[in-house]
Amino acid sequence: MSSESDLITVPILGKETVKVGFGLDEYVATEILKEFQSSTYVVITDSNIAPHHLEPFERIFRDTIKKNGAQSRFLSYIIPPGESSKCRATKAEIEDWMLSQSCTRDTLLIAMGGGVIGDLVGYIAATFMRGIRFVQMPTTLLAMVDSSIGGKTGIDAPLGKNLIGAFWQPLRVYVDLLVLHTLPPRQIINGLAEIIKTAAMWNEKDFQLLENNSALLIEEIHKPAVSGEYKFSKIKDLLQKIILSSIRTKCEVVTLDEREGGLRNLLNFGHSIGHAYEAILYPQILHGECVAIGMMKEVELARHLGILKPNAVGRLAKCLVSYNLPVSVNDPKIKKYAGFKTCPVENLILTMAVDKKNQGTKKRVVILKAIGETYEKHATVVSDDDIRFVLSSDVKVDNFTENSLDVVITPPGSKSISNRALVLAALSQGTCRLTNMLHSDDTQFMMSALESLGAAKFSWEDNGETLVVEGSGGKMSAPKDALYLGNAGTAARFLTGVSALVPTQDKEHGVVLTGNHRMKVRPIGPLVDALRNNGCTVEYLEKEGSLPLSTSSSTGLKGGVIELAATVSSQYVSSILMCAPYASEPVTLKLVGGKPISQLYIDMTIAMMASFGIIVEKSSSEENTYHIPRAKYQSPSKYEIESDASSATYPLAIAAITGTKCTVPNIGSASLQGDSRFARDVLKPMGCLVEQTANSTTVQGPPKGQLKPLESIDMETMTDAFLTASVVAAVSSNAEGDPITRITGIANQRVKECNRIAAMVHELAKFGVRAGELEDGIYIFGQDYKTLKSPTDGVYTYDDHRVAMAFSLLALLTPSPTVVIDKACVEKTWPYWWDVLKQSFKVSLYGSTVEQVEQQNPLSKNASIILIGMRGAGKTTIGKIISKQLNMKFIDLDEWLEDRLAMPITQVIFKLGWDAFRLEEHKLLREFIQERPYGFVAASGGGVIEMNDSRKLLENYVKSGGIVLHVHRNIDHIVSYLSKDSSRPAYKDQENIRDVYARRHEWYRQCRSHYFISPVLDERVVEEKIEYSMSRFLEVITGKSQSLQKLKEKKRSAFLTLNFPDVQQALPLLNDVTLGCDAVEIRVDHLKDPKGKNGVPTLDFVAEQVALLRCHTHLPIIFTVRTKKQGGLFPDDKEADALELILSAIRYGIDYVDVELGWSIESITKIFEHKRNTKLLMSWHDLSGTWSWASPQEWMQMIDLASSFADIIKLVGTAKDIKDNLELENFRKSVTSTMKIPLIAINMGGKGQLSRVFNKFLTPVTHPDLPSKAAPGQLSVKQLNEALALIGEIVPKNFYVFGKPISHSRSPVLHNTAYKLLGLPHSYEAYETDTVEEVEGILRSPDFGGANVTIPYKLPIMQYMDDLSHEARFFGAVNTVIPSMKEGKLHLRGDNTDWRGIYDTFTAALDGMSLAESSALVIGAGGTSRAAIYTLHRLGVSQIYLVNRTLANSYAVQNVFPPEYNIKVLDADKVTSEDLNGVSIASAISTVPADKALPESVDRLVKALIATGDRQSIFLDMAYKPLHTPLMGVASEHGWRCSSGLEVLVRQGLASFQMWTGMNPPFSPVYKKVIE
């Protein structure tokens, strides 16, 4: 308990209302009973708080009543915790209870709780009997500093938070710091967000206090509470000080403006935008967390408007981050708690529109001018465009329109110099003031790490313009936790050196450096080797040669001679140079291994060390050798950091490409930064006027379009500037010869934030610019800027600031605005780059958001693939298929080895022995991984995994994201195959094949990232099927599969559950039972493996089953293992086995796996970490049958849990009553509005059928032909559709074919059959008419569903179309009409599907094989031949031979197509057999009637061409009378596969069916019916 003297009172509105102290219960009871006499005291609190704080208070309160001899009553009421209690219902409930307790007007209400209780109780007090007295006892930090003060009370309405309420002042606010003891850390931090907010907008001193104490506060906040001890005793005074300041500010502001006239609005800093996020992210993300994000966006807005200095933004970000608060929705914390929600920019803006602060339709936001100061004394009016810009993830850059500009730009401080200055100032004695410091992630990580090591203390002056560093003179100690460095490469290298100076007890207590996943593949080996050789213990904790690592040494650096390989990074050299003065002996640093890279950076380090008092001497006798004395650094009192010369290249290059003028005032010829030469060495020779003094650089560009290419330029001394040079080169075309710029010396740019050379080539292509990679550089074909294209999908920026900034320049010249994706990536070095473009270069910028699907890193898709597996498993065959399908180069590592050693492998083994052979094999593998990371597929020898080091190599390759594919097939098949082959060496010691496999099996599993098993099939079909199987496998593992995307776009979708004991049994039924389905689920728990044990099938058996299924269906597969408890057959106690099965399924590229949320979190996490491109369907079955959709807390918790992992969420409840389905619909509606993860939600049981009808996404279905229903209540697709038709969800429509004559048309049969099979209520009829005008009425009738159009109306129908597809325009004819409603109006689209029939027929026949780069033959030159040629080209055919009886017609057709179709007209009378040399036809289409014989010469030519094909070739005869045409006969003789024109017709019809209904139509039953 505290005495009155410890108590601090803060006045508000002229009254002594707020009292702050520690342990106040007794004081509160005494004061209340004395000052506010009443018959009844009522405490309202929530069930989290009551057990801790109500009981002690109640005891004291009652005692005090007794002591006073009073007659008052003490009552309490406890409500459920959480925002959902802040509602009308709870208010009414409390009021009714109070009335039932005969509470009267003299009742005193006591609100004991957080903001929820405070707001609610305050509002009850305001309205109960027209207003009664109340006091606040806030128990959360947020309530203490914010909600309890100021008298705003209220509740939420369904349409928004805090919309109903009143101003009602409490008599007292008792802020008792003791109660914080029990408040969870996340809640404390939530309150800190408001405290930071108040300080940031009102008082810089308070803000500084928060900045300087974050580390201490956070440590204490996260400490576990010890019972009997006040958790915050160590920071009690500090906490009190911070809370008091915040309360004082709030009281001051409220006193000045009680009713929110303007000033009080300033307390809403961060809230305008924060509330918009909160509206979506609540309840997963707390109020304060949303406000933190809101504050960041609002200061970015202030900066964008040119009002707030960039440093202030950096400062706020740093402060928020130091309190573990999120600074953007992309923050991992937000992703973790609410990753399943999206925050579309337009939704945010809409929410902001209802803000109470707004002035009419104009939005108002609190705009800061500096930390602690607002721009105006009220919120500022801001345009929607500016708000949209800061909220958007991407930026649309408009054209550069100024004719003449002369600007001065000071880019942010150099990162290299900032980082060096931080290290040197920290290692120095004394205080150093750094100016123009770069605020970036990199320097941030550096500062935090130096602080954690105790190397320095940092603080800010002049509103963050000056950084004050108090160095410790090299005294440091190892922190407990790892130092996290994100992807900050420089920090990692420098700190690895610095860590070596830290004395540690032993290896367990070393300094640990770690980073993000990209950091974990960046090299650091040579530096570590040098430190190890100097007596330090450095251990790699994960991947050899990269972070994380642990450094320990009892003595620090030994000193003496240190040798270092400096050909990869100069940062290794700088790292050792800077630490060397603190070694035990003077250091002589020798750079070995050839010419050191980036000498300039080494010179920079040496020059800066001199500024800090250490003179490094370069050896005069030995090359690349430096002597560093033993001494202490001395700080200069002030050090100005030069601007970053790499950053300076962007504004200077803008001048170059736009013909304007730009000056950078603090970088000139005296600069030590390599990139300072960019203007002189690159822009000047390209034709710019460059003026450079010692300290400044000015560039004037030539008139637009006159830049000259540079035949060759070595940019080794300014590698980072090559990206800028590349975009300038892209518009440098003023040359006599080829306008090519060749940039060399930049090989290191392949291992930067991304492979920058590849990235530039890839993105330049989007602008229509030709560029390519050189061994150590890039070449670019310059072109007139007027011929640049605007990239259609935006520029991908690879999370690389330089890529983003470079392309923002080229965007200035494109014909229409260009989107640069992920605009925030510039934050690494120039967070306000976009603001510079807008403010200094007058470029208009717009917020933009590109769909996420398109945002995948295009390079990672091309990572090289290594194949492992038994000899005879098919590695070479499969390698070649992959090479063809993915357009990668195939390498057989065995052959490569033989070439290299110039002898066959048998001989290698014979001569050198097995061990030496394995070693050679290992070296080669390593070389492959290092030098061919993209674009290759390599087959390795079967035994490569026998060597431990090779296995390590493969495992690491997988860890770094590479693909190691284990190729396998049934071991019996391998044995029989190998018994026929004797060319390869026998196994060591003549071991038996099965034994070898048994031994290697585990190793293959250990090394593989993926697993491909050939389906066990008849030998004859296996080859064809493998190609198809492989194509599906590759689609998934390379992330190219669009299946989830397609499902999301569909109005409805369904999947079939296959529950056969063996997939083989299902195959004959497969097509029929999957009718109308979009996916098929294999229930692994239903499979019966003869070799399985205890109900668990073997991995290989399941893999073979999936492989079999995969080559028999085109549908994506869902892999499900359900245990008995989960309603399946898998044993409940075999979770580990189920996990193994699922992981293995991911490795063989399964499309979806079903993961039960009932598995242990460890298993789920493991699956998530290994899922790669497989999609996870997280499911939960409430088998208890007790969860309710009406009060869905439990379901919501499941969604929260699932959403951290899920691509799809499936919730299954139980319906006991039809009403349960309606409640489910309400639930579905409320959650799916902002949830980006698709939801399957159904009820089990017969009563739940309606929920299956309502469910739109992937409804589980059954089929009458299946052996048993998978679950009670399951329906078939047909039943679902019938039900939907019954309830009016599917409206019957009429479909037609228009034309004349059409009485023989098979289209009505075709469509009506399909409707019937799928249970659709539609009808289709042939409508013969003499005039096209007659159909207009039909087209416009409300029940019109769509029409096919045939002769003679394919052209006349066009007059009624609102738009035409690309194909309809190309062929100049419409054969399909697709109606839709657009903005309430009927919209008719004309399409042409003539080609679709051919296309679908071919893809069915190809079965996954590819026609890419092959030759085709087209016979005939009539109308159909055009569709044939068009289709073949779309299928990738690169050469089309055209044969026809009339040559002129052939040429006419040839002329219709652009040259890239590569059509060659053959003249049957002139062709010689030599002409056909080397021709090999893979596909042919005949478009001539079968009953008319071809002229003899043409016939001969056609036959000769067919003879060049083989078993893989495909023949399609568009004629179908007779069904087997003579030409088909010829083709079959040569082994071709033949398809008939009738199939084309059916497939074409089904294509229109799909366009109209959105459903997958059944082919075979319809086909059967049509040919009847």
Ligand SMILES: NC(=O)c1ccc[n+]([C@@H]2O[C@H](COP(=O)([O-])OP(=O)(O)OC[C@H]3O[C@@H](n4cnc5c(N)ncnc54)[C@H](O)[C@@H]3O)[C@@H](O)[C@H]2O)c1
């Ligand atoms: N009136 C205003 O001026 C104003 C200002 C800001 C916020 N608010 C409102 O405040 C509400 C948020 O307040 P909040 O953040 O305090 O949330 P809250 O009241 O929901 O409390 C947060 C959680 O902490 C628990 N809790 C509270 N005190 C505890 C303690 N001492 N120990 C253990 N657990 C404890 C609660 O049960 C709850 O689960 C929102 O409704 C917001 O609109 C109002």
Ligand SMILES: [Zn+2]
């Ligand atoms: Zn708030």
